[in-house]
Structures are given as structure tokens and as C-alpha cells.
Amino acid sequence: MTVHPFIEAEKTAGHNVKRACELLQVSRTAYYARRNGVPGLRAARDAELTEQITTVHQRSRGTYGAPRVHAALKREGAGCGRRRIARLMRQAGPAGRTRRRRH
Template identity: 90%
Template sequence: MTVHPFIEAEKAAGHNVKRACELLQVSRTAYYARRNGVPGPRKVRDAELTEKITIVHPSALAAPTVTRASMPS
């Protein structure tokens, strides 16, 4: 469960973001990083690997094609 939408709603209502983060045990740094759309290291690495895989295996992300000939009788 993510608490960031709750903190955003509290901020919109004029409440203190620092206090909301403390109560929900979320660092303000993490809240603002997610709010600003900064991807985490895992997401960056996943994107790099996906790019490398698609270069080596262009059909790696495509769904397999099922034809009548490939189905058992």
C-alpha cells in the first residue's frame, strides 16, 4: 500500500507534509522523489536490461504466435 496519495491530499488541504510523513513513517526525501517522478535505481536498471535484451533478442518481448499448425492434433 502506498501512502503518497494520502500525503498529497494532506498537502492540498494545507496540512504539514513533514508531520504527515512522520506519522506514516515515510521519509520526506522518498515522498518528494516519487512526487517528482525520479525513477529508483531498480527501475533504471530494469530499463537498461530491457533495452539490451531487445537488442540481442528483438522478439523477446513479443507474444508467441499460435497457429493451427503449431497446435497438437
Template identity: 55%
Template sequence: MNTYPFIEARKPQVTASGGRVNASRPSGPPTTPAATAPPGPHAVRNAELTKQITAVHQRSRGTYGAPRAHAVLQREGAGCGRRRVARLMRRAGIADDTAPPLPTRTRQPALT
């Protein structure tokens, strides 16, 4: 017998199948108020910015990446950071239409 009943009461229980179950955590869907709360102001602003970024990207016919899209948004008055624009573009699956890389040009050694 353990002299620490608190520890004994908190030890994981063993199920009939042999798996371990943590008795201190309930299973199932989250029931906290945050799980059912409306999105916060940052998430709402991200959604608005994503719409604006998508519009800028479509106006540029898919050629603008994050730096140029950020510059256009700054000119239009939508204050946000370049990294935030890049992150939102990645999450939305928006990418610039880049040209394929040019072939590497090397000089052939002289045949002597």
C-alpha cells in the same frame, strides 16, 4: 461526551451524502517529493536491461525465453539475475515462441 478528545478529533467525518471520509488524509494527487523525483538507479538499470533483453529476443527471432536470454546477457557482460530477466520480460510482454504441446499418447486397452 468522550473523555478522550484526541480520539474524538480523529474520528472520520460523515459527509452530506452519508459516505465516510477519513479527515486525517488529504485527497488529491500526491505532493511528496518522491512523486515528482526522477527515477532511481534501479529503475534506470531496469530500462537499460529491458532494451538489451528486447535486442537479444529479436536476434533470436523470438525463440529465446528468460533462461537463454539471461545466458546471452551474462556472456555479453550485463550482470543481472535470471529472475530479474524473467520479470522484465513479463513486464515488457516478451515471451518465447514455444511449440504447442504434443498430444498425450495413451495405450488403448486390449479388447478381449
């Protein structure tokens, strides 16, 4: 659960931000960084990876899942984990196709 909306409400009510951050054990730097809306390094890297993932997924005509996308990105030099790619694929929407069972 994020406490930043609570700190913002305390600020608009005229209370001390420093005291609210101390009570909720949040650094003031983190509060103001989130308030300004500047994305962090991880969020920026996730956005870049999401673009690369969608490119690889489109090149495969929508068939590649997370393991194959991970292998393709690894060949291209974008080093990151398979689970991170799976998480980003879930958030962005592309999913791999499964093969039909043979009878």
C-alpha cells in the same frame, strides 16, 4: 500499497507534510523524490536491461525465453539474475516460443 497520494492530498488540504510522513512512517526525502518523478537507480537499470532484453529477443527471432536471454546477456557482460530478466520480460511483453510435442 503506496501512501504518497494520501500525503499529497493532505498537502493540498493545507496540512503538514512532515506530520503526515511521520504518521505513515515514510521519509520526507522518499516522498519528495517520488513526487519530482526522478527515477531511481534500479528503475534506470531496469530500463537499460529491458532494451538489451528486447535486442537479444529480436536477434533470436522471438524464440528465446528468460533462461536463454539470461545466458546471452551473461555472455555479453550484463550481470543480473534470471528472475529479474523474467520479470522484465513479463512487463515488456516478449515471450519465448515453446517447442511442439512429438507424437
